[in-house]
Amino acid sequence: MSSKTIEDYLKALYVLSRNGKPVATTELSEHFKIAPASVTEMLKKLAKKGYVKYSPYRGAYLTTKGFQVAEKTTRKHRLLERFLHDVLGIGKNRVHMQACEMEHSLSDEAEESLCRFLKHPDTCPDDGKVIPACSLPFSSCEECIQVHKKGLEEVGKRRQKLISVSNLKAGDRGNVSFIRGEHKVLQRLLDMGLTPGTGISVVRVAPLKGPIEIGVRGAKIALGQDIASNVFVDLLQKEK
Amino acid sequence: MISMVHHFPSPQAGKTDQNSSKNLTFALAGNANVGKSVVFNHLTGSSQIIGNWPGKTVERAQGILNFEGRKIVVVDLPGIYSFSTFSMEEIVSREYIALEHPSVVINVLDASVLERNLFFTIQLIEMEVPLVVCLNQVDAAKKKGISIDQKRLEKALGVPVVSTVAIRGEGIYELTKTAVRVAENMSQSEKTRLKYGVEVEERIEKLAEAIKSENLASGYPPRWVAIKLLENDPETMKSVGSKSERIVRESEVLAGEISHIHKEPCFAVIASERYALANKISADAQKQGTVKITLSEKLDWVSTHKVFGYVTSTGVIAGLLLWTFTVGGFFSSLLSNALSLLQPVNPTFNGSLVGILWNGVFGGLVAGITLVVPYVIPFYAMLAMIEDSGILTRVAFMMDTAMHKIGLHGKALIPLILGYGCNVPAIRACRIMETKRERLLAAFAITFAPCAARTILILGLVAAFVGSAWALALYAIDIAIIFVLGRIALKVVPGQSTGLIMEMHSFKIPSLSVVKKQTWVRTKSLIYIVFPTYIAGSALVQILYAVGVLRPLSDALSPLTVAWLGLPAIAGILLILGVVRKEFILLASVAVFGSTNLALFLTPVQLITLALIGMLYLPCLSTIAVLAKEFGWKTAATISIANFATAMIAGGVVSRLLSFVL
Numbered sequence: 001m002s003s004k005t006i007e008d009y010l011k012a013l014y015v016l017s018r019n020g021k022p023v024a025t026t027e028l029s030e031h032f033k034i035a036p037a038s039v040t041e042m043l044k045k046l047a048k049k050g051y052v053k054y055s056p057y058r059g060a061y062l063t064t065k066g067f068q069v070a071e072k073t074t075r076k077h078r079l080l081e082r083f084l085h086d087v088l089g090i091g092k093n094r095v096h097m098q099a100c101e102m103e104h105s106l107s108d109e110a111e112e113s114l115c116r117f118l119k120h121p122d123t124c125p126d127d128g129k130v131i132p133a134c135s136l137p138f139s140s141c142e143e144c145i146q147v148h149k150k151g152l153e154e155v156g157k158r159r160q161k162l163i164s165v166s167n168l169k170a171g172d173r174g175n176v177s178f179i180r181g182e183h184k185v186l187q188r189l190l191d192m193g194l195t196p197g198t199g200i201s202v203v204r205v206a207p208l209k210g211p212i213e214i215g216v217r218g219a220k221i222a223l224g225q226d227i228a229s230n231v232f233v234d235l236l237q238k239e240k
Numbered sequence: 241m242i243s244m245v246h247h248f249p250s251p252q253a254g255k256t257d258q259n260s261s262k263n264l265t266f267a268l269a270g271n272a273n274v275g276k277s278v279v280f281n282h283l284t285g286s287s288q289i290i291g292n293w294p295g296k297t298v299e300r301a302q303g304i305l306n307f308e309g310r311k312i313v314v315v316d317l318p319g320i321y322s323f324s325t326f327s328m329e330e331i332v333s334r335e336y337i338a339l340e341h342p343s344v345v346i347n348v349l350d351a352s353v354l355e356r357n358l359f360f361t362i363q364l365i366e367m368e369v370p371l372v373v374c375l376n377q378v379d380a381a382k383k384k385g386i387s388i389d390q391k392r393l394e395k396a397l398g399v400p401v402v403s404t405v406a407i408r409g410e411g412i413y414e415l416t417k418t419a420v421r422v423a424e425n426m427s428q429s430e431k432t433r434l435k436y437g438v439e440v441e442e443r444i445e446k447l448a449e450a451i452k453s454e455n456l457a458s459g460y461p462p463r464w465v466a467i468k469l470l471e472n473d474p475e476t477m478k479s480v481g482s483k484s485e486r487i488v489r490e491s492e493v494l495a496g497e498i499s500h501i502h503k504e505p506c507f508a509v510i511a512s513e514r515y516a517l518a519n520k521i522s523a524d525a526q527k528q529g530t531v532k533i534t535l536s537e538k539l540d541w542v543s544t545h546k547v548f549g550y551v552t553s554t555g556v557i558a559g560l561l562l563w564t565f566t567v568g569g570f571f572s573s574l575l576s577n578a579l580s581l582l583q584p585v586n587p588t589f590n591g592s593l594v595g596i597l598w599n600g601v602f603g604g605l606v607a608g609i610t611l612v613v614p615y616v617i618p619f620y621a622m623l624a625m626i627e628d629s630g631i632l633t634r635v636a637f638m639m640d641t642a643m644h645k646i647g648l649h650g651k652a653l654i655p656l657i658l659g660y661g662c663n664v665p666a667i668r669a670c671r672i673m674e675t676k677r678e679r680l681l682a683a684f685a686i687t688f689a690p691c692a693a694r695t696i697l698i699l700g701l702v703a704a705f706v707g708s709a710w711a712l713a714l715y716a717i718d719i720a721i722i723f724v725l726g727r728i729a730l731k732v733v734p735g736q737s738t739g740l741i742m743e744m745h746s747f748k749i750p751s752l753s754v755v756k757k758q759t760w761v762r763t764k765s766l767i768y769i770v771f772p773t774y775i776a777g778s779a780l781v782q783i784l785y786a787v788g789v790l791r792p793l794s795d796a797l798s799p800l801t802v803a804w805l806g807l808p809a810i811a812g813i814l815l816i817l818g819v820v821r822k823e824f825i826l827l828a829s830v831a832v833f834g835s836t837n838l839a840l841f842l843t844p845v846q847l848i849t850l851a852l853i854g855m856l857y858l859p860c861l862s863t864i865a866v867l868a869k870e871f872g873w874k875t876a877a878t879i880s881i882a883n884f885a886t887a888m889i890a891g892g893v894v895s896r897l898l899s900f901v902l
Contacts, residue, residue, distance in 0.1 A: 142505045146496075188741055190511035191322035193356050196504060197512070207546040208641045211650065211740050217519070219353045222637050224649050224740030 004104045007073045008032075009042060010051055013062050014070035022059035067161065071132045072111075077103040078124035078131040079114050085125040086118065092126050112136065116148060120180050122230050130229040133162045133178050139196040140179050140186055160234035165202070165212055166225050173201045174233030181230045189231065193217040200233065264312045264423045266305075267342035269333060269364065271357050272319030273745050274350040275376045277301075278406040280316040283416065287761040288316060289665070290754060291627030294743055295319065295654075295672030300336065307416055315342065321356075323363045324473060328671060331475065337369055338460050343423035344370045346415065351381035351388055351403070352746070354526055358518035361397065362434055368461040372419045373401040374411075380746065385529035393525040398433075407751055436513045439501050443494040444470065450487055456480050470495050471507040536747040543634040543747075553635045556626060560660055561715060564619040564695060569703065571614030576606070576836070597779050604778025604827060606836060608771055612823060615699060616692050617763055623661050624758035628750035632657065633742060640740050646726030647733075648673070649740035652682040656722075659689030661762065663863040666691075667870060677735035680871060684729050684879055687859045687867070688722045688886075690715055693822035694855045700826040701851040705839040706902075710848055717890070718855060725886060774827055781817065781831040790832075804888065805853060806895045807846055818854055820861055825854045844902045849895040856887035 012031050016023045025043065029036040040056070047054040051066035062070055080099040084090040090098070106114075115121075115134060120141040123130055137158045138144045162177055176198045179186050193216045194200070203213040203220055211222045223231065266283070268276045272294030281288055284303025289296055301316040317336060318329035337345055347364050349357040364371055375388060394401040400418045404411030435441050447466035451457055457465045458479060468476035469491035481488045495506035502509045543552045626632060632654050640650030651672055659666035666686045670679040690698070703711035784790050790813045794801070797812030805811070810832055818825035829850075833841045842850065858880050859867065867876035 137503070139504050140508060143499070143503070146499065146505065185738070185741075187324050187507065187511075188321075190508055191324060191359070192741065192743075193359065193515060195512040195515050196508065198515070204544055206544065206637055206640065207549070211637055211640045211742075213544075213637065213744055217353075217355045217515070218522075219356045220744040222633075222640075222650075222740060222742045222744050224640055224644075227739035227741055 005042070006046065006049075006051065007069060007104055008100075009046060010062065010066050010070035011073045011077065013052065013060060014067070014074055017061060022053075022055075022061040024059040027059070064161065068135075072108075072135065073103055075132045075134065076106045076111050078129065079111060079118065079121070080106065081124045081126060082118050082121045082131075083114060086121075096126055108135075112144075116145065122180060122226070130164045130166055133164070133180065133232045134158075139177065141181060142183060142186070162232040163235050164229050165200075165214065165223065165231040165233060166229040168202045168205075168212070168233070168235075170202050170204050172235065173199065174235045175199050176231065177234045178232040179230060180232070185227065185230070189227075192221055193219065194231065199236075264310055264344070264420065265315065265340075265342040266312055266419055266423075267315045267317060267337060267340075267345045268348055269317045269337065269345055269360075270319060270348035270374075271321055271350065271353075271360055272743065274319065274348045274357065275406045276316055276319060276348045279346070279348055279374060279376070279404070279412065279415070280314060282406060282409055282412045283312075283314045287757060289627075289758065289761070291624075291632075291758075294633075294745070295669065299668070300332065305416070307420065310420065312420075321360060323360075323367075323468075324471070327674065334367075337364075338367060338464075342369070344372055344419045346372050346374050346419055348374045348376050348406075351375045351378045352384050352386055354381075354386070354388065355515075355518050355522040358397075358522055359514055362514050362517055365397065365399070365434055366461070366464050366467060368464065370422050371399045372415065372422050373397060373399055374406075374415050375401055375403045376406050378403045379405045380748070383531070383534060384746075385531035386526055387529070388526045393521070396521045396524060407754070434517055436510070436517075440470075440498055440509060440513060443498060447487070447491055447494055450490065451480070454484055454487065456483050456487060466491070467510065470498065471510050472505075539747045540634070543631060544637060549634070549638045552631070553638045556631055556635050557657065558715075560619070560622055560626065560657070561690065561695070563622050564615055565699065565703065565708065565711070567618040568615030568699065569708075571618070572610050572699075575614055576610040597783065601775050601779045604775040604831065606830075608774045608827070610836075612696055612766070612774075613763075615696055616766060617759060619692055619695070620661065620759040620762045621755060623658075624755040625750040626657075627758070628748070628754050630745055630747045633744050636740075636742060637744065644737075646685065646723060647681050647730035647737050648678055648685075648726075649737070651740060651742050652678065652685070655682055656686055656689055659686040659691060660695075661692055663687060663689060663691050663859060664866045667863065667866050670870070674738045675735065677733055678737065680733060680875065681726065681729055683867060683870065684882070685722050685726050687863060687879055687883055688718060688725065688856065690718050690855065691822070693860065696823050697826050697854045698851050701829075701838065701842075701847045701854075705837075705842075706844045706847050710844075711851075714848070714851060714855065717852065717894070721856070721886060721890065725882070773821075774823070777817070777820075777824060778827050778831045781813075781828050782834075785813075785832055800888070805849055805891050806899070807850060807853075808842070811850060814850070815853065815857060818860075819858055822854055822860055825850070845895055845898045848898060848902075849891055852894055853887050853891040856883060856890060858883055858887075 009028075012028060013023050016027055016031060025036050025039050028043075029039045032039065043052060043054045043060045046052045046066070047060070050063060051069065052060045052062055054060040077099045080102050081095040084095040084098055085092060112134065121131060134144075135158050136144060137156050138147070158177075160177055163174070168174070176194050176196055179189055179194065198216060201215045203215050205212050209225050211224045212228045213220055213222045268280055270276055277288040277290045277297055280286070280301065280303065281290065283305045286301070286303045288301050295318070297316055297318045300318065303314050305312040305314050315336070317333045320327070320330045320333050323330060323334045336342075345364060347361050349361065361373060373393070375390065375393070378388070381388065388403075390401050390403055400422060402411055402415040402418050404415055406412065436444065444463060444466050447469060448463040451465050452462040465476060465480065469480060469488065472495065477488060498506045498509055504512070542548045635657070636650035636653045638650075639653050643650050643652055652670075654672065655666045655669040658669055663686050666689065667683045670682045670686070673679045673682055698711050698714050702714060790810070793816065794809045794812035797815075798809045801807045801811045801815070802809055813832070814825045814828050817828045829838055830836050835841070838847065858864075864876050864880060867879055
């Protein structure tokens with residue numbers, strides 16, 4: 001089993017899974033256009049390697065290890081789409097296939113440089129999906145630029161699993177860990193109380209990809225999708 | 241600037257003392273929508289527009305308060321969250337407070353969001369200005385189960401704190417007394433210095449010392465300048481940098497050190513530490529009890545529900561117009577029946593000059609009373625209720641996605657809805673938008689919004705003589721035009737759009753007194769200023785018409801009016817007059833035709849076309865003036881030309897299409 005196949009499966013599970021629910025074998029077989037039996041076999045192999053949890057009737061979902069690989073691959077994929085579209089001027093409908101090929105050979109270093117080069121893009125060009133946060137331990141992009149300028153090589157990795165506020169649903173809670181994007185928006189969010197480590201809760205999400213209302217420091221603030229997709233939190237487990 | 245004089249009814253009213261020669265200035269500052277303007281109105285007796293949405297006060301307003309023999313100037317500043325230089329309001333407020341040296345700054349806080357509000361209070365303390373904290377809306381906080389220990393807060397901040405419920409005037413007298421005491425240096429409270437973490441504090445002090453010794457603060461306190469430099473504030477960097485590059489370089493080194501210790505950019509470290517302070521102070525001073533689900537939360541649920549939310553939003557956007565329509569129509573017919581008993585208007589242009597004049601004056605009066613007042617009062621009353629309730633932010637929340645289609649975000653809907661009333665304040669309210677591009681796009685859309693004057697036109701020409709359905713169709717066309725032109729403008733105006741960041745304040749039951757007052761303030765200007773012009777204008781038009789001056793003018797315009805739009809030649813005159821105020825098109829028709837029954841002189845197609853053209857063709861003079869003030873003459877001219885072109889295209893097409901139907 002090549003690393004390319006592993007990454008493709010994990011990425012598919014990442015994209016197809018909604019709110020961490022298991023993805024059915026049939027759904028995956030439709031996605032890859034291959035027989036369900038082959039999918040089942042693949043999932044069993046991935047489970048053995050510790051990337052997924054699999055049960056025959058419910059389907060498969062990503063483990064933390066699998067999630068990390070999937071998120072990284074997805075991030076590379078969407079960054080590459082941006083590069084192909086914005087810099088090379090390749091049409092929106094053609095970037096996906098090419099990025100699919102390139103994502104597996106892009107090194108982490110190149111991924112980080114690409115992100116800085118593209119000025120920290122937040123969504124991919126073809127379907128507007130959110131580009132996941134990087135795995136560097138920074139709370140803003142400005143910090144990444146500064147550290148990079150100084151030429152520090154060892155910066156370590158982020159420990160938490162980050163999720164964009166635009167992917168949260170009503171009732172979710174988390175701590176602000178990373179805000180992507182330009183200085184002005186970051187400054188405004190800090191002024192409104194979204195400083196690193198602050199606990200937020202999602203009050204409601206407007207329908208039709210509308211804004212997300214969050215509670216922060218006793219106030220309620222509506223964030224448009226584009227802003228919300230740049231605010232990443234460390235999701236807190238719900239109390240049962 | 242608005243100026244008003246008010247005598248504060250105090251127990252010692254009338255008593256003069258020796259302080260009367262000294263002039264004091266109070267500046268009201270604080271977050272958006274905490275009640276600064278309500279406090280201002282109470283202090284000065286003026287009528288600043290208030291409402292439950294952030295960003296009403298765009299320019300500072302000024303009033304006079306006479307208090308125990310002192311004449312006090314009160315300044316209402318726009319609401320801001322911080323002294324960074326994110327928006328125009330923030331720069332305006334910070335320059336005013338630092339450089340104009342008000343005798344005292346009254347920092348108004350929303351007691352139910354204490355922690356977030358304290359973030360700004362801490363910055364005011366850093367500015368080292370004489371300060372009083374006005375803890376407002378303590379009643380609303382109580383409803384949320386929050387009670388605040390005023391004394392503890394006072395001790396922690398080192399400034400006097402006064403609790404108020406400004407909307408009912410509670411605590412305002414106490415607030416004024418305290419503010420005067422602070423202004424006259426008689427405050428007893430002990431000054432405390434709010435300190436950052438030691439590694440940040442050390443560097444602030446070091447930098448402040450250097451700034452002080454080189455005399456670089458230019459009016460601001462050195463410590464504050466030091467903090468701003470460390471925060472990488474562009475304005476401060478520029479002004480200090482022009483005098484001493486060395487200090488800027490030193491601040492960059494120090495900021496780098498802080499950023500290295502905390503593993504975050506320095507400005508984020510400072511914001512975090514300031515919030516940590518705010519959190520500690522508020523946690524220490526407030527108690528949170530348990531509460532049941534409040535009515536406000538239930539309303540919140542309905543107004544943002546995936547079905548009911550859109551119903552509510554549509555209700556607000558369309559209902560305001562429908563309400564004006566039905567209620568206004570009812571009163572209008574009542575009034576015109578009553579007036580027709582007095583004297584039927586005589587459609588003649590002959591007879592003596594006095595006869596013509598009287599005809600004009602009476603026509604103007606009748607038109608004003610029957611067509612303007614009955615529609616405008618219910619409209620303004622409803623608008624005040626909508627503004628005061630807090631529903632506007634919910635509509636903005638629900639419609640954000642739709643507004644993105646025209647390059648704006650949900651907040652732009654607030655000025656757009658205000659534009660139903662009058663475009664002028666609506667265009668000023670565009671300052672709640674973050675970038676110049678968004679302000680421009682929103683203002684452009686507003687120039688097509690069906691303002692009260694256009695509504696009068698539609699009602700008076702179309703609803704009265706053709707039918708309500710046609711009048712509503714005109715509104716539908718108008719909204720479609722806003723959308724289409726918004727899309728085009730989006731392509732033409734360069735730049736990127738920012739996203740929505742908007743505080744959602746709690747719903748509240750609109751206060752009857754606020755609604756009454758607001759309606760009166762808006763109607764008053766109409767009656768005092770506009771009414772006399774109607775009457776005089778109407779008389780003048782009749783005379784000019786009788787003398788025959790108007791003919792050549794309207795003939796010159798006839799290729800457009802007659803050939804392209806299918807209107808009578810006289811329409812050219814109506815449209816020229818309508819640039820001053822759109823109602824003039826209607827009032828001048830009455831004067832020119834000499835009758836309020838316009839159906840005798842114009843066909844249904846002509847009535848609809850005239851209303852449509854009148855609605856779109858040019859922004860009125862006051863709107864053009866405010867556009868020029870906000871964006872410059874070139875932009876104002878471009879927008880006007882765009883409006884004119886749109887009107888001519890839409891008018892020509894509609895009149896041709898309608899001639900098949902009607």
